Amino acid sequence: MNADNHVRIYAKKRDEGDYVVIIPSLGRGVEDYTEQYHSTITTRLAEAGYQVVLIQPRGAGKSSGDLTPANASMSMFAQDIKVVLDDLNINKANFIGHAFGNRLARTFATLYPEYVDHLVLMASGGNFTMDEKQETCLKNSFNLKLPDEERVGYIDCAFFAKGNDASIWLTGWYPELAAAQMLAANMINPDFYKKAGGKSFLLIQAAEDFIAPPENAGRRLKQELGDQVTYIEIPDAGHALSSEQPDAIATYIVNYLNQ
Incomplete structure (x- = not known):
């Protein structure tokens, strides 16, 4: 990865506090965890004394x-991710992975366990086949050629709980990145990263997640891994939970990291 300004660090005071790396959802950037997309997660973590490292995919x-x-x-x-952390001389961090980012966070923990302190997963998908409506809503969320009004309907279907404002996510999509990420995820055996290299983790699942319903995803993973997983369900949230219930999520994350 070669870029200018592809890394941002948020902190009350630079070089003080443990690091937290947030890995974003499929085909989306790290702005999702900032006020730009109605999320307070980065701000809340910085206020709690952490240095939040946002690495743009x-x-x-x-x-x-x-x-x-x-x-x-x-x-x-x-x-x-490892290359950026090495460039920043960061050899240990807490990791948060959202949706596709949860798979990548667990893959990173499996490949480079020495870099990972605490691990938090949001909107973890399960090993199941999506139905036609799930696939249609997800696919058309990335179709930038559709009229905004039509595409917001698909974003609402795929990512947001009933009554929440899906227009928050009308922008910020990277279809080319999503295509590469989807193929990468499909080419790896989920059993390789399922146990996150043996790291215990907090799993935050959205109660109204249409793409990754709790009964097919988070609850099943908790059942399989048992005490390795601390499991929480967030009401009134869908797959885009970081922009729907950020304060509740931030509270759970800070409490878990502070343990």
């Missing part, structure tokens, strides 16, 4: 890199 914002689907792999995306 290749192809998002000003971050560049090969996104040829045939060349993409989960290990490639994980190595991007």
Whole structure:
């Protein structure tokens, strides 16, 4: 990954406090965890004394890199993160992974466990096949050629709980990045990263997640891994929970990290 301004660090005081790396959702950038997308998670973590490291995925914002689907792999995306951390002389951090980012966070923890302190996952998907409506809503959320009004309907269907404002996520989509990430995720056996290298983790699942329903995803993972997982469900939230219930999520994350 080669880019200018592809890394941001938020902190009350630089070089004080443990690091937290947030890995974003499929085809989206790190701005999702800032006020730009109605999220207070980064701000709340910084206020709690953490240094929040937001690494823009290749192809998002000003971050560049090969996104040829045939060349993409989960290990490639994980190595991007490692390269940035090495450049910043960060050899230990807490990690938060959202949706696709949860898979990448667990892959990173499996490949580079020495870099990972605490681990938090949001909107973890399960090993199940999506139905036609799920696939249609997800696919058309990335179709930037659709009229805004039509596409917001698909974003609402795929990512937001009933009554929440899906227009928050009308922008910030990177279809080319998403295509590479989806192929990378499909090319790896989920059993490789399922246990996150043996790291215990907090799993925050949205109660109204249409793409990753709790009964097919988070609850099942908790059942499989048992005490390795601290499991929480957030009401009134869908797959975009970081922009729907950020304060509640931030509270759970800070409490978990402070343990």
